[in-house]
Amino acid sequence: MSDLPPVELLVCVKCRRELEMPEGGTRPGEVLHAELASRAMPEGVTLKAVECLSNCSSGCSVAVRGGSSRWTYVYGNLMEDRDADMVVEGITKYAATADGIVPWRERPEHFRKNCIARIPPQEV
Numbered sequence: 065m066s067d068l069p070p071v072e073l074l075v076c077v078k079c080r081r082e083l084e085m086p087e088g089g090t091r092p093g094e095v096l097h098a099e100l101a102s103r104a105m106p107e108g109v110t111l112k113a114v115e116c117l118s119n120c121s122s123g124c125s126v127a128v129r130g131g132s133s134r135w136t137y138v139y140g141n142l143m144e145d146r147d148a149d150m151v152v153e154g155i156t157k158y159a160a161t162a163d164g165i166v167p168w169r170e171r172p173e174h175f176r177k178n179c180i181a182r183i184p185p186q187e188v
Contacts, residue, residue: 069131071109071159073151075100076117079124092144096124099148106156119180128155132186134164141178150174 079093097113105111119125122140124147129136137158142151150172157166164185168176 068108068159068162069133071106071128071130071134071155073100073105073109073111073155074114074117074127074129075111076115076119076125077113078116079120081123082121093124095144096126096142096148099144100151103148103152105152106159109155109159122178122180125180126151128158128164129183130159130164133162134158134185136164136181136183136185137175137179138181138183139175139178140180142174147174 075093075097077093077097078091079096080091083092085091097111100111117125117127117138119138119140124142124144125138125140126142127136127138139154154166154172154175157170158164
């Protein structure tokens with residue numbers, strides 16, 4: 065068992081990638097969450113659906129945070145039908161860090177190019 069703090073992968077289930085959605089239709093964010101839920105998460109990672117990450121203009125979005133000593137990241141422009149495995153890869157690397165900083169070249173390319181926000185840890 066790891067001594068690292070637990071990690072939360074937050075998935076916006078309200079994301080709709082600026083598509084017109086019929087009343088009661090399944091949103092792309094819901095599909096992305098379901099895709100991620102169908103995969104094994106790394107040890108110490110909890111997947112959570114959230115109502116809104118307020119990042120509507122950047123497609124499907126996720127946030128990853130892990131304790132008070134890690135950086136928090138928000139990633140956008142995710143595609144619900146193709147990016148779940150890449151998100152799990154990125155979260156696996158994040159969960160293995162003590163500070164939340166995955167070396168640039170080790171991050172999935174999408175994470176390098178679609179980081180919406182990086183929030184410093186509470187404990188600096």
